[in-house]
Amino acid sequence: MAKKSDISKTISRRSILKAGALGSVAMSAPMFYAKNAWAESAIGNYPIEGDTVMLGFNVPQTGAYADEGADELRAYKLAVTHLNNGGGMLDTFKPSKLTGSGILGKKVDYVVGDTQTKADAARTSARRMIERDKIIMLTGGSSSGIAIAQQYLASEMGIIFMAGLTHSNDTTGKDKRRYGFRHFFNAEMTGIALSPILAETYGKERRAFHLTADYSWGHTQYDAMKRGTEAQGWTTVNNLMTPVGAPDFSQYLTEVLSSDADILVLNHYGKDMVNSLSQAVEFGMRELQKNGKTMEIVVPLFSRLMAQGAGSSKIQGVLGTTNWNWSLQDEGSQAFVKAFEAEYGFPPSMAAHTCYCQTLLYANACEVAGTFYPPEVIKALEGFEFDGMGNGKTLYRAEDHQCFKDILVVKGKSPADKTGEFDLLELVGTTPRETVTYDASIFGGELGPYEPA
Amino acid sequence: MNYLFLQVLTGLQISALYMLIALGLTLIFGTLGVVNFAHGALFMLGAYFAVVISDAFGFSVALVSVPILLFIVGIILERGLIRFFYERSHTDQILVTFGLAIVIGEVLKTIYGANNLPFAKPSWGSGIVKLHEYLPFLEGFVAYPKWRLILVVVSFSTVAALFLLLQFTRFGLIVRAGMRDSQMLAFLGVNITRRFTIVFGIGAVIAAIAGLFGGPITQVEPELGMKLLIPSFLVVVVGGMGSLPGAVLASLLFGMALSFTAKYAEIQQIIIYLLAVVILLVRPRGLMGKKGLME
Known part of the structure; x- marks a missing residue:
């Protein structure tokens, strides 16, 4: 009995040694094949097995932003088609290493999740896509x-x-992360771009009343608009926080009416903006005379989908900023609009545009890095400067992962000026990238390490 | 003075919509004993019918046809679904009607999308009314949207009409008797079931009126039903389950509270819940609830 156990011990010791040796050889093997492999360990869903790369599209399919989510999804699907087969902005985006045959030789596939326009649901569905579907x-x-x-x-x-x-501002400000990137513009840029045009159009002696959506975005939007307009000589009379998704804004509009403000700034988005704007117009705020001036309404963040919801009779002449509009004439925008219209029969929204660009930018960063290894892809995106995606020359700033590009100031078209159902916004000015570039440190926050703990 | 007047007017106007929705809710609860969580969805259905018909044929056609349509929907609902739940617990009733509300919301979203449908007011109802021209105690320029004033008038007229119907007609008498003791009424040879079906239909008609006149204010979107159901349900509970005057009183209270706290976001967003807690703690049956009911 004793002898037998001795033998088994020797055998097991031997096999362990063998396995160890084999293992170390196996682990060192990729060194000879993959670039920078000596530093790479498993992060997230890297390394990718098989010849398909999975992307996760987590969009609101239900809830307040479902229509926007549907448009985002259309853009994502188009981006996948273009990555696999070429076309669209692949022909205009430069410098680009995209080939139109997948990413790093792997075919691009995707899974879709529903954020339900709620943070907890978004996290659950993101986690599911990461753990079950192995998205990169x-x-x-x-x-x-x-x-x-x-x-x-x-x-x-x-x-x-x-x-x-x-x-x-928080997304690439106090809440910025090493693994997060934003192509879309932000509230600070809106404040910088819009304020001078407001002062030019409505004069410097203006008194503004703000209504603000009570969450992260609204707060930073109010803050940026307040600073921007006060620098132009405006006075901020008051600001009221309104709950997201309120069906009726009359109680806040009553406060506006009773104040001595002659400008109403609506820091609202989506349905909230459609509702508050419609109701402000209903309360006569666009014809009202205050302090000897005609009262005006300002919508800092404007989108074509929102303009459509409010109707052009209400938005005509209203000023705001937008990330992108389908009527832009540069070749990148045109290539995207053409491909999108051919596929779906109507022009894309600014939400669709930013999502499409983001997918291509990620794919290109992988090609540049030569690997899907996240720290290397991140380094390829940081400080990356590109063109041919609309908005002119654009920089992905390394310090906060925010894109810097020209900002569009737009005005709602009157029903008479419209040339079609989707022709709702008129470009009144482009604020150059240099003007809207701010110091990366003003909002605080830390990007954190390249390799997550 | 102007400021105070505007605040009161706004409070009145907020309560007008709550009142219309709560009225239907409390009427159905008071007579049929059913907690109808699908009532918000009925209101929303009314608003969708209203905006679609009004866009196609004009508001006056909608004004006539939407209440009739909703009456039919109400009857079908009561006969096809709700009547099977009269004898079941309130929990079952809430579950089935809540489920129904979700189904209606999702169907509307599939057909019309998740965004707002803009609801254009008829020409006779748009624009503002210059109140200072009629009310000499106001100084300077005081205007209010005409449509919102119409909503207040419509809302109070509906309350009055319902009150008259229940207090001074034979139908009302039978329904009120049925509320007390439906078994006894059945023994007396009165077909109370048919009356109750009609009451449910009337509840749906009030929801249609709310949709017709409330839709242009709130805009029409598939989550509207739920957004208004919760405060309206609170109105019913605070007013006293099944009490019509209670619903009127509680909605006025809520409307004023929302209007007068608009400046203070921290309080405003919870004010109606705060009021509900305080009132129900002091008076569990609600402001005008019957003694012993839901106490």
Whole structure:
């Protein structure tokens, strides 16, 4: 008995040694084949097995931003088609290493999740896509609260998050993460770009009343607009926080009416903006005379979908900023609009545009890095400067992962000036990238390490 | 003075919509004993019918046809679904009607999308009313949207009409008797079931009126039903389950509270819940609830 156990011990010791040797050889093997492999360990869902790369599109399919989510999804599907087969902005985006045959030789596939326009639901569905579907990159979202929640989750799990529509300063400010990137512009840029044009159009002696959506985005939007307009000589009379999704704003509008303000700034987005704007018009605020001036309404963050919801009779002449509009004539925008219209029969929204760009930017960064290894992909995106995606020359700033590009100031078209159903916004000015570039440190926050703990 | 007047007017106007929705809710609860969580969805259905018909044929056609349509929907609902739940617990009633509300919301979203449908007011109802021209105690320029004033008038007229119907007609008498003791009424040879079906239909008609006149204010979107159901349900509970005057009183209270706290966001967003807690703690049956009911 004793002898037998001795033998088994020797055998097991030997096999362990053998296995160990084999293991170390196996582990060192990739060194000879993959670039930078000596530093690479498993992060998130890297390394990818098989010849398909999975991307996760987490968009609101239900809830307040469902229509935006549907448009984002259309853009994502188009981006996947173009990555696999060429076409669209692949022909205009430069410098680009995209070939139109997948990413790094792997075919691009995707899974879709529903954020339900709620942060907790967004996290659950993102986690499911990361753990079950093994996605290498997460993207999507409408609303900053949801984007920030996903960004934290993705960073903890070592998955790169390419934010969709999010406009709060916090996303690339105090809540910025090493694994999060934003192509969309933000509230600070809106404040810088819009304020001079407001002062030019409505004069410097103006008194503004703000109504603000009570969450991350609204707060930073109010703050940026207040600073921007006060620098132009305006006075801020008051600001009221309104709950997200309120069906009736009359109680706040009554306060506006009773004040001595002659400008109403609506820091609202989506349905909230459609509702508050419609109701402000209903209360006669666009014809009212205050302090000897005609009262005006300002919508800092404007989108074509929102303009459509409010109707052009209400938005005509209203000033705001937008990330992108389908009527832009540069070749990148035109290539995207053409491809999108051919596929779906109508022009894309600014939400669709930013999501499409983000997917291509990620794919290109992988090609540049020569690997899907997240820290290398992140380094390829940081400080990357490109053109041919609309908005002119654009920089992904390394310090906060925010894109800097020209900002569009737009005005609602009157029903008479419209040339079609989707022709709702008129470009009144472009604020150059240099003007809207601010110091990366003003909002605080830390990007954190390249390799998640 | 102007400020105070505007605040009161706004409070009145907020309560007008709550009142219309709560009225239907409390009427159905008071007579049929059913907690109808699908009532918000009925209101929303009314608003969708209203905006679609009004866009196609004009508001006056909608004004006539939407209440009739909703009456039919109400009857079908009561006969096809709700009547099977009269004898079941309130929990079952809430579950089935809540489920129904979700189904209606999702169907509307599939057909019309998640965004707002803009609801254009008829020409006779748009624009503002210059109140200072009629009310000499106001100083300077005081205007209010005409449509919102119409909503207040419509809302109070509906309350009055319902009150008259229940207090001074034979139908009302039978329904009120049925509320007390439906078994006894059945023994007396009165077909109370048919009356109750009609009451449910009337509840749906009030929801249609709310949709017709409330839709242009709130805009029409598939989550509207739930957004208004919760405060309206609170109105019913605070007013006293099944009490019509209670619903009127509680909605006025809520409307004023929302209007007068608009400046203070921290309080405003919870004010109606705060009021509900305080009132129900002091008076569990609600402001005008019957003694022993839901106490």
